Amino acid sequence: MKIQKEIIDFEDGKSFKIFEPSMKHCFFWHYHPEIELVYVEALNGIRHVGKNISGFMESDLLLVGSNVPHLNFDYGIKTEYKQVVLQFKENFLQEMILPVPEFDDIKKLLDRSYLGLSFFGETKKIVAKKLHLIKEKKPFESLIALIEVLQILSQSTEVIELNKEDTRVKWFLNDKIRMGTIYDYINENYDKNPNVNIIAEMVSLSTPAFCRYFKKQTNMTFTDFVNNYRINQAKMLLLQNLGITEVCFQVGFESVSYFNKLFKKYIGETPTAFKKKHLSKIEN
Known part of the structure; x- marks a missing residue:
């Protein structure tokens, strides 16, 4: 990995x-x-x-x-x-x-x-x-x-x-942490409750050290990354014409209002507007 x-x-x-x-x-x-x-x-x-x-x-x-x-x-x-x-x-x-x-x-x-x-x-x-x-x-x-x-x-x-600085491989050469392990954990658990303490232990770091490492690698906090991942999964489900409440819970959110708020923050429009606009393109 x-x-x-x-x-x-x-x-x-x-x-x-x-x-x-x-x-x-x-x-x-x-x-x-x-x-x-x-x-x-x-x-x-x-x-x-x-x-x-x-x-x-x-x-x-x-x-x-x-x-x-x-x-x-x-x-x-x-x-x-x-x-x-x-x-x-x-x-x-x-x-x-x-x-x-x-x-x-x-x-x-x-x-x-x-x-x-x-x-x-x-x-x-x-x-x-x-x-x-x-x-x-x-x-x-x-x-x-x-x-x-x-x-x-x-x-x-x-x-x-996409990047504002040099990220060629020399930037990664001393990195002994396996990003693949982190991706796999998030992919398997984004719809549940991904725990930063568990993934930190999986890659042999303390939780504070993992948070610093993850922010350096991705320019995002672990929570922001998980939410961004959930929203991307939600977009795919909405394009399959699933209901907004159903999608909200399927990707791991416990509040529809919070899901709507985050979706608009990341995508720039509400789930309802996104679904209406893009589904019409697919159906046409």
Whole structure:
């Protein structure tokens, strides 16, 4: 369950690979020297890149830099989904991009990718279509298409930086605590009453030391993280057209009014408004 270095194999004669992995039942907290572009379509999902842990709705397009720890983006998805992953070699930048002045914008994009970049709006729609087409192209044509995608991303203002500081793997190297153990405990107990004392003991820390460690890793308190996790699970259940009271208790809240209050705090709208807006999209 500890952080793993992924070894990526490329076909002979190719500087990048594009594929459609399915790993929703696997907790794969990992890093690799290769830069990665990921597009996921799902009703609801969770992204974890570096220190950032956040949810996405309907789809997400992410650029993850070299050696940035991240969780597989389909982890825990319980509905149908599609995923396209594009990875290119670590020397792609040095050998192809750096020497060419016309690629300056792409170079700046890749230099920023260590923060983890999430794209939205028209940029996401355009790039998603192009990623699906790249799989069908011949090697040279697919390389040109990749450069075109990177150019589009480099020019886009429809982007969010997920982290505000360097979270590449050197930041994690001395970390002997297994985040996977913590995730598994929360996943198994979020609908009950997750106990910070129990998980602290499981990872061999005192409760105060665990709270400091967890806040450093995630920029959230343990309670805030559990509530955020519950709300993300609630979104998925609401999209299955379950009642708000039923969803409230299923994800572990004991008060509907408190559930409504927290939902609006995290999502920006009430469960009723969220359900009405997004269910209509699905049914249409």
